[in-house]
Amino acid sequence: MRKLYFRLPRTLGTLLLVLGALMATPAQAQDDLLNQLEEQTPPATGSSVVDATFKSSRLINGHTIQTPGQGTMVFLISHRFGTLNSGAYNFFGLDQASIRLGLEYGLTDRLTVGIGRSSLEKTLDSFVKYKALRQTTGAHPMPVSITLFASSALTTLKYNDLVERTLTRRMTYAYQALIARKFSPELSLQLMPTLIHRNLVASEQDQHDVYAIGFGGRQKLTKRTSLNLEYYYLVPSNKPNEVRNSLAVGFDIETGGHVFQLHVTNSQGMIEKFFVANTQGNFFKGDLYFGFNVNRNFTLRSQDKFRK
Secondary structure (H helix, E strand, O other): OOOEEEEOOOOOOHOOOOOOOOOOOOOOOOHHHHHHHHHHOOOOOOOOOOEOOOOOOOOOOOOOOOOOOOOOEEEEEEEEEEEEEHHHHHHHHHOOEEEEEEEEEEOOEEEEEEEEEEOHHHHHEEEEEEEEEEEOOOOOOOOOOEEEEEEEEEEEEOOOOOOOOOHHEEEEEEEEEEEEOOOOEEEEEEEEEEEEEEOOOEEEEEEEEEEEEEEEEEEEEOOOEEEEEEEOOOOOOHEEEEEEEOOEEEEEEEEEEEEEEEEEEOOOOOOHHHHOOOOOOOOHHHHOOEEEEOOOOOOOOOOHOOOO
């Protein structure tokens, strides 16, 4: 019988599955997503906030420092097809697909909560995201924006391997510090130190904690298009067996109220426990998952009720 190894969770994760009652009032579609991202509270210091560092809350697979404005809900559809090298029989991956549906809500201009559900391992996830520092210009400029991120994921897949899988053992947690700088209207870069804690691992040799350093950026091509890159380097001492570094290249198209993100990546999963700690594909041998994200913003509170 296969053995799996378990450790009790750390303190932060279990407070994250609490996000259900966010849709009490009718949604009103917005005309321009970029305007919503830029409608932030100006600082009282007289400094000028550098915002819209990215056009979406996602870079490709992972999060950006960006948070929706207060009272704004984001509906996010993420899709990954099978690998391009799976052959004509599988229509080069288009016969195989996984999907994640998510909702994010701005409690304030800086604090966001979100939930989602992935078809991969039938996983439920939730997260909290807080913009701790904002890049500013002026007399006392802040060179970067920093957003803190924490998430939990619960696998609900049924197994037949005789391993006891309690609710706690099915949990995985992710913690990130997202550090970004907008160098110009065209170029933004982001650094993502990451910790993934897995309550259940496959062998005694596997570490429960996986550390990674993520790098990414966005280069604007035209007024409404950009080229994005994202890479997560796994720290060798805690690297899980047979897991590869995640690499993704994407192309964003912004329209009124939508951001379409098209990309290829060697990661099938769309949340941190998958693409950071369980990427299996070799990017340079054709294990490429074509996919897309679609973002749609809604305002759940009228403008005259904001920030009172």
